[in-house]
Amino acid sequence: MSASLRSLRAAVLALTMGAAAVLGLAQPAAAAGEHYVALGDSYSSGVGAGSYTSESGDCKRSTKAYPQLWKNANAPASFKFVACSGATTTGVAGGQLGALTSSTTLVSVTAGGNDVGFADVMQTCVLQSEANCVNRVNTAVSQMQTSLPGKLDSLYGTIRARSPQAHVVVLGYPRFYKLSGTCIAGLTETERGAINNASDVLNGVMAKRAANAGFTFSGVADEFTGHELCSGDAWLHSVSVPITNSYHPKAAGQSGGYLPAFRSVA
Template sequence: MSVRTFWASLSTLAIAAVAALGVAQPASAAGANYVALGDSYSSGVGAGNYTSESGDCKRSTKAYPYLWAAANAPSSFKFVACSGATTTSVSSGQLSALSSSTTLVSVTAGGNDVGFVDVMQTCVLQSEAACVNRVNTAISQVRTTLPGKLDSLYGGITSRAPQARVVVLGYPRFYKLSGSCIAGLTETERGAINNASDILNDVLAKRAADAGFTFSGVADEFTGHELCSGDAWLHSVTIPITNSYHPKAVGQSGGYLPAFRSAA
């Protein structure tokens, strides 16, 4: 057997083995039937340029699903992510966009299930002790109740789109510790919030893996661009208030888009 024939045979065996294991292969971008599910981090709250049809869901043409579709020209693209969505509302209100012909899905969900907005409001408006206590309550929910909700959502996605490659994206770490901020939250509060984000991402990654999905975190992409970094890709407390603690347009294009593109 020639060297070329040997490597060709080995490659064929490897492909067959992967297929036998049922490991999802990357979707062909040009031929993909892509559906973007999720909450405000997928709809693009904070990035501006919201489509008129999306209303309060605030789907942005600068959000990573729209940017990916514009660059890759998939066969079809359904953008149904919505601001404020939870795992339950994604299941009840967005999964109808999926079908047996769907080949690629992206989703962010989980932050609203554990009261992300309330956590940040508590930390901004109340004492350090109240902030840390509220963060710890959220962490408890992440560890105890969220896994089952994620399993239910991911099961629904698989049921409706059994052939799809599903990419679960995480959430950024919000603060650069010992950074440039001289006011606002304390270092203790910032550290507690970062820790909660890490724990949430760990749970998302584990539940995604158990569902046969691909998890793609964004913490690495946002490193150096957190709040207090001097070059933040996230809004701090701002007007309109709904933009607060969401990615700016550059956070979608420089953070979420590469994270999705690497896994799609």
């Protein structure tokens, strides 16, 4: 091979590798060394997305949940998916952190909604009066501002102690309703607005505690904009059968909402 041809091939290779890095095509190779643990509640386990693994039982871990989708695309060195439906911050701390080690390099977690009674809030709003709904939402908001920060600090501190070198990503919750949207029945606009506000408050509390712990917070409200309930193209279940799917992301919400939010910072 002539020197000029070798030089040309080297230049082409350098340009190709540079373009791949710019376009993010080199990410799977970079992720090959990751030891990833997925913690959290139903929004991480994938309730509502279907295709639950038999081993996960009532935890309902879905093959369509964002942790599994990220793993499939990036082939990390190891992957432990232990998120579980219904988990509170205490539940995550007591039942999931055994998956963490000093070798863990990447962690994702959603937790906090169950601590403030998310399921009870939505049940109250669906079944009771507007006044009762707003009062229940306000009670949850009060818990977010008083008792939840300490619970998050405790959980985040334990995660850091178990995996001191890990990049920890805390993911938020979607804003549930498009106001003045397509819905002609169901909750009132006042109820929908109160629920959206509660979601914003919860995400704000989580973001602050995550920052204080040195973790990365990634919200999903932007990804779900245009795909809320009453948008005409919802990535969230409304009141559904089975009832456990209600107000959880569909498979499209995991792949189009949570996965991009995680991938952008992971």
